[in-house]
Amino acid sequence: MDFRLTDKQIEHRKECYKVCAELAKKKPKSWLGFESQFDTEEGWEFHRYCAREFAKRGWLALGWPKEYGGTGEMMEKVLFAEARGYYDLSGADIFGVSMLAPTLLAAGSEELKKEFLPKIANAELMFCELWSEPNSGSDLAGLQCSAVRKGDEFIVNGQKTWNTGAHFADWAFGVYKSDPNAKKHHNLTFILCDMKSPGITIKGIPYMSGSHVYNEVYLDDVRMPAKYVVGQENEGWAVVNVLAGFERSNLDMVYGLVKGLEDLVEYCNENKRGGQLLSRDPMIRNKIADAACQLEAVRTLAYRVADQQNRNEMGLMDAAAVKVFASELMEKYAHLSCDILGPYGQAKHSKFAKMGGIPEYMYQGCFVPIVSMGTNEIQRNIIAWYGLGLPRMK
Amino acid sequence: MDLRFTEQQEILKKSARDFLTKECPKAKVRELAKDPKGYDPALWQKMAELGWLGFNIPEDYEGMGYSFEDLTMHIEEVGKNILPGPYISTVVNTFALVEAGSDEQKKDLLPKISNGNCIITLAWFEENGLFDASGITLKAAHKGNDYNLNGAKVFVDSAHVADYMIVVARTKDGSGEDGVTLFLVDSKSAGIKTEVIPTIADDHLCEVVFKDVAVPAKNVLGKVDKGWSVLQTIIRKGSILKSAESLGGLSTVVEMTVAYAKERVQYDRPIGAFQALQHKMSDMWITMGTSRYLLYEAAWLESNDMPSAKEASMAKAYINEAYKMVTALGVKLHGGIGTSADHDVPLYYQRAKAADTVYGSTDFHRELVAQQIGLK
Numbered sequence: 001m002d003f004r005l006t007d008k009q010i011e012h013r014k015e016c017y018k019v020c021a022e023l024a025k026k027k028p029k030s031w032l033g034f035e036s037q038f039d040t041e042e043g044w045e046f047h048r049y050c051a052r053e054f055a056k057r058g059w060l061a062l063g064w065p066k067e068y069g070g071t072g073e074m075m076e077k078v079l080f081a082e083a084r085g086y087y088d089l090s091g092a093d094i095f096g097v098s099m100l101a102p103t104l105l106a107a108g109s110e111e112l113k114k115e116f117l118p119k120i121a122n123a124e125l126m127f128c129e130l131w132s133e134p135n136s137g138s139d140l141a142g143l144q145c146s147a148v149r150k151g152d153e154f155i156v157n158g159q160k161t162w163n164t165g166a167h168f169a170d171w172a173f174g175v176y177k178s179d180p181n182a183k184k185h186h187n188l189t190f191i192l193c194d195m196k197s198p199g200i201t202i203k204g205i206p207y208m209s210g211s212h213v214y215n216e217v218y219l220d221d222v223r224m225p226a227k228y229v230v231g232q233e234n235e236g237w238a239v240v241n242v243l244a245g246f247e248r249s250n251l252d253m254v255y256g257l258v259k260g261l262e263d264l265v266e267y268c269n270e271n272k273r274g275g276q277l278l279s280r281d282p283m284i285r286n287k288i289a290d291a292a293c294q295l296e297a298v299r300t301l302a303y304r305v306a307d308q309q310n311r312n313e314m315g316l317m318d319a320a321a322v323k324v325f326a327s328e329l330m331e332k333y334a335h336l337s338c339d340i341l342g343p344y345g346q347a348k349h350s351k352f353a354k355m356g357g358i359p360e361y362m363y364q365g366c367f368v369p370i371v372s373m374g375t376n377e378i379q380r381n382i383i384a385w386y387g388l389g390l391p392r393m394k
Numbered sequence: 395m396d397l398r399f400t401e402q403q404e405i406l407k408k409s410a411r412d413f414l415t416k417e418c419p420k421a422k423v424r425e426l427a428k429d430p431k432g433y434d435p436a437l438w439q440k441m442a443e444l445g446w447l448g449f450n451i452p453e454d455y456e457g458m459g460y461s462f463e464d465l466t467m468h469i470e471e472v473g474k475n476i477l478p479g480p481y482i483s484t485v486v487n488t489f490a491l492v493e494a495g496s497d498e499q500k501k502d503l504l505p506k507i508s509n510g511n512c513i514i515t516l517a518w519f520e521e522n523g524l525f526d527a528s529g530i531t532l533k534a535a536h537k538g539n540d541y542n543l544n545g546a547k548v549f550v551d552s553a554h555v556a557d558y559m560i561v562v563a564r565t566k567d568g569s570g571e572d573g574v575t576l577f578l579v580d581s582k583s584a585g586i587k588t589e590v591i592p593t594i595a596d597d598h599l600c601e602v603v604f605k606d607v608a609v610p611a612k613n614v615l616g617k618v619d620k621g622w623s624v625l626q627t628i629i630r631k632g633s634i635l636k637s638a639e640s641l642g643g644l645s646t647v648v649e650m651t652v653a654y655a656k657e658r659v660q661y662d663r664p665i666g667a668f669q670a671l672q673h674k675m676s677d678m679w680i681t682m683g684t685s686r687y688l689l690y691e692a693a694w695l696e697s698n699d700m701p702s703a704k705e706a707s708m709a710k711a712y713i714n715e716a717y718k719m720v721t722a723l724g725v726k727l728h729g730g731i732g733t734s735a736d737h738d739v740p741l742y743y744q745r746a747k748a749a750d751t752v753y754g755s756t757d758f759h760r761e762l763v764a765q766q767i768g769l770k
Contacts, residue, residue, distance in 0.1 A: 001463065001694050002396045009395075075395070261767075269770045279770040289760035292767050293688075293712040296705065300687030307397045321680040383679055384672035388652045391667035 003303070005075070012076045016083035019057070023050050024087040032349055032361040033256075035368070037090040038165045039211040050091025051123035054080075060097050061121040064105060068117045078249050078306040085252030086259045095164075096120040096127035100173050100192075103243045107231045116171075116192070128195070130160040130174030130217055137162070138378050140175070141184055141237060145219065147176035147191065149233070154178065154191060154224045160217040162372075166202045167215060169195050179234050190236035192228040199223075209364040244374070245314065249306040250322045253369060254299050257326070257333055260358070261292060264337050267355055278340065287336055291329070298325045317387035320379040327369035327376060334362035397687065399467065406464060407471050413444065414475035420738055426478040431555050432590075432598030433479025441481070442510025451488055455504035462631070466638045466693035473642025476741055478597065480513050480552035482639060486632040486753075487514045487560055490576070494616035494624040499578065503558070515556040516628060517547035517579075517602055519751075525758040527571040527622055532604065534563035534575055541565070541577065541614075543585075543607040549751075553600035554588045556581050560628075561604070566619050576621035578613040595748035630703055632753035633710035634692050640717040640749050641685050643742045647724040648678045650739060654728055671727055678720045685709075685716045704766035711759040717746035 005013065026049070028042045037047035054060050062077035064070025084092060092098065101120050104113050119125040136143040145158025156176055166172065171194055178189035199222040205214040231239040265288065268278035278284055302322045308315035337359040338345030349357030370376050384390045399407070417437055426432055441447060449465050451457020460468075469482065488507055491500055491514075506512035522529050532545025543563055553559060559579045566573030581588070585607040588600050616624045652675055655666030665671055692709040695702035721743040725732035732739050750756060 001399070001690055003691055003694055005395055265768055269768070277770055285764040285769055286757060286760050288769060289711070289763040289767070292763055293708040293760070294684075296691075296708045297684035297688040297712050300691045301684050303395065304397045304683075304687050307395050310395070317679075318683055321683045324676075325680055325684055377673070380673045380676035381669070383676040384666075387679060388672075388675055390652065390655060390672050390675065391664055393667075393669070 003300075005079075009075055009079060012072070013079040013083065016059070016080045017086070019053065020083040020087040020089055023053060023089055023091070027089075030349075031088075032356075032358065033088050033365065034090055035207075035211060035213045035365060038168060038213040044168045047090045048123065048126070050089055051093065051126075054091050055121060055123035058121070060092060060123060061101075061117075064101065064117070064121075068105065068113055069121050073310065075306060075310045078251055078309070081249070081252040082255045085255035088256055088259070093120070093123075093126050095129050095169070095173070096125060096171075099129070099243050099246065100127055102246045103173075103230065103239060107239050107242050109230075111227065112192070112230060125170045126165075126168065128163055128166045128169035128172050130163060130166075130172045130193075130219075132162040133159060134161050138375060140240065141188070143175065143177060143188070145174075145176045146180070147178045147189055147224070149178065149226070152226050154189070154226060154229075156191075156193075156219045156222045156224055158219055160219070161205070161215075163202075163215045163217050164213060165215075166195060166200075166217050167204065167212070171195055173230070175236050175240055178236070182234060185237045186234055188236035188240070189233050190230045190239040191224045192230065193222065193224045197222050197224070207364070209361070245316065249302045249309065249315075249319065250326050251299075251302050251306060253326045253330065254295070254302050254322075257295055257330060258299070260333055260337070260362075261288070261295060263355060263358075264288060264333075264340065268340065271354075273342075284340060291333055291336060294325075294329050294332075298322055298329060302326070317383055320374075320382050320387075323369070323373065324376045324379045327366075330362070330369060331366040334359060334366045338363050397690070403464065403467055407467055410468050410471040411474065413440075414472065414477060418475055418477055420476070420741065423476050423478055423741060427596035430590075432552060432596070433481075433555065438479065438481075438513075439510045442508065445508075446481070447484065447510055448504075448508030449485060450492075451504050451508050452492065455500060456508045457488075457504065458508075462634075462697035463690070463693050464697075466634060466690070466697075469635045469638040470642040470645075473639030474646045476643070476745065480515055480556065482632075482635055483515045483551040484513055486628055486635060487516055489631050490560060490615060490624050490628050493627050494576070496612070498612065499615065503578075506557075512558065513552065513556045514558040514560065515551045515553055517550045517553065517559045517561045518625065519547065519549050521546065521548055525754050527574055528569040530562055530564050530574050532561065532563045534561075534565045534577060534609070536565070537608070539611050541609045541611065543577065543579070543604040543609060546601065546603045548601050549591065549593075549599040550588075550602050551600075551752075552598050553581065553602045554590055554598065559602070560615060561609075562621065562625055571622035573619050574622045574625070575618050576615040576624055577609050578615050579607065579609055580613075583607050583609070593748065595744040597745075597748055626703075629753050630706045631696065633706045633759065634689070634696055634702075636749055636752050637685075637689050637709045637713040638693070640713045640746065641682070641689055643745055643749075644678075644685070644713075644717045644720040645682055647721050647739060647742050648675070648682055651675060651678065651724045651727050658729075674723050674727060678723055681716045681720055685713050688712055704763060707754075707759040707762040707766065710754060711756045711763060714750040714756045714759075717742075717749060721746045 036043040058071040059080050061070045062072045063074040133143050147154040147156045173192050175188050175190050179187040199220040201218040203216045204212045271278050305315040305318045341354050344354045347353040385392045445458040448457035449460050453459040534541045534543050561577045561579045565575040585605045587603040590598050590600050593599050656664050658665045689709045692705035724739045731737050
């Protein structure tokens with residue numbers, strides 16, 4: 001085995017860290033983490049600013065084929081994600097850059113690739129997803145939103161929920177039931193649409209912390225041109241699976257934890273309780289060391305996923321394992337840092353908070369990676385059914 | 395970056411697996427549990443002939459000269475099968491000899507070990523329960539040109555059949571690392587009393603009492619008073635290899651449990667169709683995957699002479715708990731039969747408990763990790 005990166009990869013990683021370190025200094029005061037990009041105007045502006053800086057360097061097209069303006073290789077995309085995660089930045093539109101672009105490359109027509117890839121690469125368009133519905137979360141294939149073909153467009157009606165960032169996004173990708181009579185999994189169509197289209201109403205769903213990240217999106221006779229269908233009409237489910245299969249190694253989440261643990265060690269090294277440094281408390285030492293061991297375990301597995309993807313091998317089971325483990329480690333980390341802060345664990349980001357109020361923010365925010373992108377229970381089902389070959393639920 | 399085994403490594407692994415399947419089936423494991431020696435000398439010779447004892451010993455000393463990474467993979471296969479006896483102990487101790495042994499010691503012992511004619515075990519842990527230097531109280535008093543050892547060691551692997559013991563003793567008053575010396579002690583020396591302690595894994599760990607045991611000065615391993623750093627090498631390499639054995643064991647239990655869940659039928663379907671069991675098995679699988687690359691990162695660093703102390707301790711601390719967690723679930727998911735002496739899962743469950751304090755407990759290694767990550 002060889003855990004080393006090539007010289008070129010090391011250079012690229014250094015450069016990513018350098019650029020992200022500089023951008024991190026410009027975070028607005030209200031910035032607590034990745035979700036902050038959706039919560040305030042200044043958050044969104046900062047996200048766009050970072051995106052333009054990354055676009056300048058071609059980093060939003062890392063790993064794409066050269067003919068579509070791509071640069072570098074998959075591993076460089078992963079290292080870029082690592083640096084962003086470490087500094088808790090956004091700037092790489094998770095929907096456009098991480099999900100839609102690879103999907104268009106794999107399943108989109110030449111026209112769609114030509115129209116959208118350049119605009120994703122240069123940070124001109126930000127996307128959101130019109131995906132889940134009130135009655136279709138985990139069981140997405142059972143969705144109800146209708147798309148009726150009328151000439152060269154679809155008329156779309158229904159309600160989407162748990163959308164991220166529709167209130168700021170320029171365009172959306174979505175999936176709708178286009179044939180009410182066909183069998184499940186062969187009745188959906190994947191369509192792109194302009195968020196400025198008439199008939200779209202956005203209503204925020206406040207997160208438990210009060211921040212505005214998520215939305216309900218109501219579609220009333222929204223007209224979506226048929227040329228914006230990705231893949232075949234009625235075969236949108238296959239496109240959904242292509243999109244879901246683009247496993248991110250989740251190194252951004254892992255490296256967010258790397259930084260978080262460093263910050264926790266620093267806090268314990270600099271703060272006393274009862275006249276003694278927190279870092280001298282044997283229980284704190286044991287718990288932080290335990291977290292560090294778990295983090296290194298998932299970091300090495302995440303690199304294994306990245307290595308597989310770099311070779312164009314699918315590491316779907318390992319990727320599912322990383323998603324479950326890293327998200328649940330983040331929850332444990334949030335609890336651990338709050339515990340160490342004692343009553344200060346409850347203090348929100350303010351002059352009163354310790355560690356910038358990040359522990360409180362994470363204590364509430366940690367559910368997001370657990371219940372989204374396929375809940376951890378669904379991930380465990382996937383591992384059981386496709387990794388271990390256990391009987392699938394009918 | 396390439397986190398795959400090479401074709402050559404896959405061949406090595408398969409040959410180890412095939413050998414052990416044939417030569418050490420579970421019937422033999424159970425036999426050796428009750429056997430007074432606790433290992434099979436004839437099997438030991440066969441292992442020696444295959445180069446297993448001299449795996450990492452330099453070719454100059456009649457060894458195979460393989461890499462530490464290869465050895466780690468090989469030990470993972472050993473762990474999958476279970477191999478009773480002081481194999482890992484002996485192999486780990488050879489590193490101490492290679493690192494700190496005098497020319498005479500190396501010339502004398504390494505070929506013997508490689509050829510299967512010398513079993514060498516580590517006598518470190520004492521009744522006080524401490525893994526750090528303050529736990530070393532066995533005294534080695536200077537007597538003329540030689541030393542006199544007095545004290546007792548516990549949980550010494552196969553001391554009753556070992557030819558030599560590396561004894562961790564105190565040559566200078568105090569409780570720090572300075573003043574600890576390692577001695578190569580011939581187990582046939584006068585004054586040594588050895589008794590096998592009954593243990594959960596029936597692995598023949600011994601209490602060894604030293605009363606005025608004379609050891610010649612030429613048997614000091616490394617430098618007088620400076621033995622702790624050699625012990626640290628043993629701890630570091632031993633942690634990685636013991637973790638490899640544990641990873642092998644836990645992967646076998648995952649396989650067995652999934653296979654059983656597919657075949658055992660209740661309520662008109664395989665019990666593996668029930669989500670509660672599926673999720674536990676997925677957790678076992680996730681635990682295995684996260685253990686694997688942490689282990690091989692530590693092995694790779696060690697194999698390439700890069701700093702590895704942090705990763706070795708992380709691997710030991712993590713995999714200690716992983717092995718116990720997976721084997722406990724393995725027993726439970728088999729239901730009643732998982733608790734039976736006739737079933738194989740309990741063999742692994744017992745070994746998971748035995749492994750978690752060899753070369754340092756989880757808490758001992760977490761403290762080392764705490765230091766390594768900069769906690770003041």
